[in-house]
Amino acid sequence: MTSGLVSPKRPRNLAERLVGEFTREIRQARLRPGDRLPTEAQVVRRFGVSRTVVREALSQLQAAGLVETRHGIGTFVTMNRRDSGLRADAAEIATVVDLLAMLEMRIGVESEAAAIAARRRTDEHLERMRAALDEFERLLGAGETTEPADFRFHSTIAAATGNRYFASFMGSLGTKAIPRAHLKLPDLPSLHHRDYLASVNREHEDIFNAIAREDADGARAAMRTHIGNGRERLKLRQESSDNLEPRRKK
Known part of the structure; x- marks a missing residue:
């Protein structure tokens, strides 16, 4: 019986690519605490992905504590972001x-x-x-x-x-x-x-x-x-x- 190998070198899907892009912008302070992320429509146009992909990426960023969504207003970089936590690679x-x-x-x-x-x-x-x-x-x-x-x-x-x-x-x-x-x-x-x-x-x-x-x-x-x-x-x-x-x- 073989074990399927998954290459660790490349993003596994488009959502993970978006997560990586926004994470880098946050880490490098191009997006600062309190900054509003582009709208869903803007991200769709910028990266050429579907709305489903954008929503999945935002869910991952929220789960990681990097952004927060204020309903009816938009998604913002969290003000009190902490990098530590229980993580899996x-x-x-x-x-x-x-x-x-x-x-x-x-x-x-x-x-x-x-x-x-x-x-x-x-x-x-x-x-x-x-x-x-x-x-x-x-x-x-x-x-x-x-x-x-x-x-x-x-x-x-x-x-x-x-x-x-x-x-x-x-x-x-x-x-x-x-x-x-x-x-x-x-x-x-x-x-x-x-x-x-x-x-x-x-x-x-x-x-x-x-x-x-x-x-x-x-x-x-x-x-x-x-x-x-x-x-x-x-x-x-x-x-x-x-x-x-x-x-x-x-």
């Missing part, structure tokens, strides 16, 4: 074995994050989680990739803890938190794949409902089940083929 997640190990770690980290979020979440956090789940359903129905909405849901839970270490951890992973975005897994019939994604979002709904009713134990259990199921699904699909390969950039 996504570039080091290069094989299926690495992905399985990262999912194992996420079980511990995100299960507790969900429990804390259930106690601390605000109505705004719930609205953002709900919007991510609705967007997941819309993308699934349209036959489009669901990974951006998936990541937004998980990163919003991290933000809802009010603990920058959880947010920093998710931000450092980016969409690497969603393994199906980075590996070419054995082909499945489209209907089967849609059923699989629908089951993923049902698990999301269980997590959301527990957080909404402020059920910390229920949220912890639902998140543990969700990521544990994802890890087992990846193992089963890996074992079903000796030709597991990564998605390669063309």
Whole structure:
């Protein structure tokens, strides 16, 4: 059985390229605390990417604590940015074995994050989680990739803890938190794949409902089940083929 290698030398997708661009501008003080980022439409024109890509990149920047969105106003570089935090180097997640190990770690980290979020979440956090789940359903129905909405849901839970270490951890992973975005897994019939994604979002709904009713134990259990199921699904699909390969950039 082979382990799919993912090159650590290049950005894995357009969203990560945008994250890298804005992170450099912030680190090099071309964008300073309190500065407003370009509008979504401006970023689309500047980089030639879709609105979905822009939203995914902003979600990663928010999760990393680099920017904050003020609804109806815009997205701004955070005033009191701190560089320290719990981080994972996504570039080091290069094989299926690495992905399985990262999912194992996420079980511990995100299960507790969900429990804390259930106690601390605000109505705004719930609205953002709900919007991510609705967007997941819309993308699934349209036959489009669901990974951006998936990541937004998980990163919003991290933000809802009010603990920058959880947010920093998710931000450092980016969409690497969603393994199906980075590996070419054995082909499945489209209907089967849609059923699989629908089951993923049902698990999301269980997590959301527990957080909404402020059920910390229920949220912890639902998140543990969700990521544990994802890890087992990846193992089963890996074992079903000796030709597991990564998605390669063309």
